[in-house]
Amino acid sequence: MGEEEKLEQQEEKIVMGGKADQIVNCQRCGKEIKVQDGHSFETEDGKEVYVCNDCIAQINQALEEETKNPNIFGALLLGLIAGIVCGLVWYFVVTMSNTEYAILTILMGWFIGSAVCKGAGNKKGMRLQIIAALLTAITLVLSELFIGLNFIASDPEVNMTISQLFLGSIFTGDIFNQLWEVIKNAGPIGLLIWGFGLFWAYSIPRPTKI
Ligand SMILES: [Zn+2]
Known part of the structure; x- marks a missing residue:
């Protein structure tokens, strides 16, 4: 080329x-x-x-x-753990400061991307790039959902905890509508900030070029 x-x-x-x-x-x-x-x-x-x-x-x-023989299960497992850690951090920072920090999504992408490489057996490659980006996207959307549920649960008229609200939305199948609402509510700036994280996660497992 x-x-x-x-x-x-x-x-x-x-x-x-x-x-x-x-x-x-x-x-x-x-x-x-x-x-x-x-x-x-x-x-x-x-x-x-x-x-x-x-x-x-x-x-x-x-x-x-x-790029040869990446351990996909290991990549998913370690990536998932990194995602849960990042999701919790994101949840608490955003709930407490009411601000979404681009630097935090970049760190999140870096952390999840690195965990995916590590879990794969220190490998890189396209499949790992996609896994890292997807896990980062899921982490962001899910933690935003919980931030929304936290807001709803803080209303004294709503007599339910966050986990009750979450389980309720899974049982009623309303979860997908709620996730879609979360994405719509992110707005252009929010999506851009998420995009930094996704881009970073996607970049970390990129194969080395000479
Ligand atoms: Zn030589």
């Missing part, structure tokens, strides 16, 4: 410049290689560095390992 095209262009440039036989050191292991036998990369400050074939093979293998 774009990266390959860039590499091809760079290689063309090398041949045209007559550098192909020049001896350089592999950036990773230090071995001396001819420019034409190495892979060239451009560093952020525009310098050209070379990596030998052996190192490229090792890097590719490590990257493959990183």
Whole structure:
């Protein structure tokens, strides 16, 4: 793709410049290689560095390992625990301060994303990215629901506790309407703040690129 095209262009440039036989050191292991036998990369400050074939093979293998056979059950389990912890923190902070903090959803996304990677056996990959984002979304929506129920239960005319209200809404099937209300009530700013968390959760298990 774009990266390959860039590499091809760079290689063309090398041949045209007559550098192909020049001896350089592999950036990773230090071995001396001819420019034409190495892979060239451009560093952020525009310098050209070379990596030998052996190192490229090792890097590719490590990257493959990183996404291979993730423990999905472990990812879900640890992600769920992280979600419950984050949900409680979110519930108490929002109930007490009446404010939704973007920094908190970012931390939440980071925490749940990291837990998912860890639970998967220190793995990354698309499936884990989706799991992390979904768990973060569920955590946010559910804790917002409880914040809403807390508000309802605080009305002295409503003679029910939060858990009674919650169980009631599950038994009557009203839970889905309530969850939908929570999403609608979040408003554009609220959804944006949630979005930061989702984006962060989705980013943490992203496979490493070279
Ligand atoms: Zn090397």
